Amino acid sequence: MRGCIPAATLVSVNAHRVLSRIKSGREPVRLATRVTAMDAIILQILNGLDKGGAYALIALGLTLVFGTLGVVNFAHGALFMLGAFCAVTFNKLLTLEKVTVDPTQLTPWGTPAEIKTSLVEAWLGEFGKVLVNYSVPVSIIAAIPVMLIIGIVMERGLIRHFYKRPHADQILVTFGLAIVIQEIIKHFYGANPIPQAAPAAFSGTAQVGMLLGMGDAIPYPWWRLIYLFFSLAVIGLVFAFLQFTTYGMVVRAGMRDRETVGLLGIDIERRFTVVFGIAAVVAGLAGVMYTPVLPPDYHMGMDFLVLSFVVVVVGGMGSLGGAVAAGFLLGILQSFASMNEIKSIIPGIDQIIIYLVAVVILLTMPRGLMGRKGVMED
C-alpha cells in the first residue's frame, strides 16, 4: 500500500514536468539539471523510507505495548539491539571453523599451513555456502522464537509488576533494564560495531530509475529496498493480525476497555503478554534486517530509542497508524534535511529536524498526528 507512494508521486511529478517543459520551452540543458534535481528528490524519499521503516517498526512495537499494557517501555530499543545481535550470533554460529594443521603444505613464512573449513559448509556442502551467504535473512527464523521468549520473560518477570505504578516508575525501571541489557551485550560482543554482510545477490545497487522508467540516474542499494518492503510486510502482518483475527479483535477490545473484556471471562492478561512478545519480535526483526545497513553495536538500541519515542509521540500515543505514518514521515524529513541544498539554506537543520518537528507537533497538536482522545492526556 505504502510502497506505491513513490511511484504514484513519480507519475504525477513526471507529467507535471513534461507539462512545464511544453509551456516554458526550456532548453535541454536546463531540463537536464531539473531532471537530476528530481532524481535527487526521489533518492532522498527512498533514503528516508528505509530509515523510516526502521523507525516505524520500533515505534509500532512501542505503541502496541503502550496501547495494550499502558506501559512506557524504555527498554524497547534494547530489544531492537538484541534482534540485531541475534543476526550476529547466528552468523557467528554458521561461520564456526574447524582448523586443521596440514603439515605437508607450508605458508610463505615457513609454518605449517592452517586450513580453515567452515563446519556448516563441511556438513552441508553447497547448501551450507548458501546458508552462510544468506545468514542475515535466515536468522529471522532463529530470531522470532528468541525474541518471543525474551519478550514474554520480560513481561512476566518485570513489566507485569509495573502496571499499577506511575509512568515515571515504568520509565525508570525499563531505563535501568535497557542499561543492563546493553552492558551484557557489550561484555560478550565488545564495544566495536560488528559489520554484517547482506547476501551477495543483494549487495549491489538497484537502478530504481530504470524500474520506474526514469532513466538510470537513481542508483539505490538493493538491501535498503528490501528493508523497506520487509518493514511494510511486517507492518501489514501486524495490522492484519489485529484487524482480521479473533485474537486480534480481543486485543483491540482490551485496548479500549480492559476491565469489560476481563469481565467477559477472557484472560486478557495472557493475551497482553503475547502482545508484548509480538512487539519484541517486531523490534527484533527490525534489528535483524537492519544489520547490513548499520553495523550493530551495543548502544544502537539507545540511539534508536530516543528517536522512536519522538516518533511515537508525534504519531500520537496509542495510535498504531500514527506511529507508522510518523515513522516514515520523520525518516523522509530527516533525509531531506540532510541534502546539501537544504543544509546550505539552514545550516545544521539535518541534526535537529526530527526534534524540531516533534516540538512543533506536540505544541500545536496535543495528541500527536493521530492520537486517540483520552490516551495519556493531561
Next chain:
Amino acid sequence: MFGNLSRQDWILFLGFSAVVLLAPILFQPIGAAYPAILEKFCIFGLFAIGFNILFGLTGYLSFGHAAFLGVGSYAAVWSFKLFTMNVIPAIVLSIIFAGIFAFVIGFVSLRRSGIYFSILTLAFAQMSYNMAYSVLTPLTNGETGLQLTLKDPRIIDAMFITPGTGLPRSSLFGLEISGGGLGGFYFTAVALIIGFYISMRIFRSPFGLMLKAIKSNQNRMRYTGFNTRPYLMAAFVISGVYAGLAGSLMAAVDPLAGPERMQWTASGEVVLMSILGGVGTLVGPVIGAAIIKYFENIFSGFNENALNSVFSFLPDTVREPIVKLLSLFVGEGWSLTLGLVFMAIVIFLPGGIMEGVRLLTSLFKKGGNGNKPAVSGQTQPAE
C-alpha cells in the same frame, strides 16, 4: 516567602555542612579523600539537588537537564577565555545563561506534562547536543571541546597582570581552583552547602508546598484558582540554574567543556542519582550522586588482576569462576552493576536510600511513627 527552619532542619544543615567540609578527613578510610573525586561529589550533588527541586517537588521528569549543565560549562569557559580566570564572573555568566536557556525551554516544555514533558525536554537537550556538535562549532569547538589556549585575550586579566608562561589556572582572587588542589574542593564544597541551604529553604517555604501540591494533584490546584504555570516555571528555572552552576564549577575545576556533557545519557545519570538517593528528600540526591561517582571511580578501576589478588586465598579452581563472574560487574562492566542496583531500587525501594534509612530507623524505634527523622521530612514514593 521563606519560612523559618525548624530546629531539626538546622541540625541537619549543620551536620551536612560538617560532613562536607570534613570530607577530606572523613572519606580517608574508603579511599575517596583526594580532591578530584570530592569535587565530583560536590558538583554532581549540586546538579542532583537542582534536579530534585523540579522532579522531587513537582513530579515533572525532565530528561534534558544535561543541556543546562553544558550551557553552564560553555559559558564559564568562554568567560575564562575572554575576560578573566577568576571564577566569580564565570559563575555569574553561567547562571545567567543557564537561567535564560531554562526559561526558554521551560516556557515551551511546560505546556505539556507527563511523558510529553519528558519527551519535549529530551528533544530540546538532543537538539542542543547535536548543534553543539555541528553548527555551533565556532562557539563550542565541536568534538574537541572548548579549551583554554595561550592566544585567548582575557581582557581583564591582561589589564592587571602580565601573563606567565603556560596556561593560566582558574582562581578565586588568588586561591587556586583548578589544578587538583584542595582549594578547588573547598570552593565546590561551599557552593554545595549554599545550594543545599537554598534548596532546604525552598522545601520548607510556602512556595515549596505549592510545588508539592502540584505534584499530588495539579487539577485540584487549578480548580481552587491557582495558576500553576508560574510556579512550575520558577521551579524549572531554579533547577536549570543549579545545573548551570554545576556546569560552571565543572569548568572551574577543569577548564574545558565538551558536547558530551549535554548528551541525554548525562541527563539520565542525574535521574539515576536522584532516584538512588531518594527523590523528594533533601540529602538523598547528594548521597545518590556521591555513591554513583564513588563506585564509578572504585569499580571501574578494578580489573581481573585486582580481583585475583582479592580472592587469592581461595584455591584456583574456585577462584577462577568467581573472578570470571565478578569481572562482569567491575571495570568496564561497572554500568551493569549500576543498572542492576538502579532497577532493584526502583522495584523494591521507590523512595531510594533515604526510604531505606527511614525504614531502618523506624524498625529500631518501634511505635515511633510520629517521630520522623529530620532527614526525610517528606519521603514519598517517586512519581
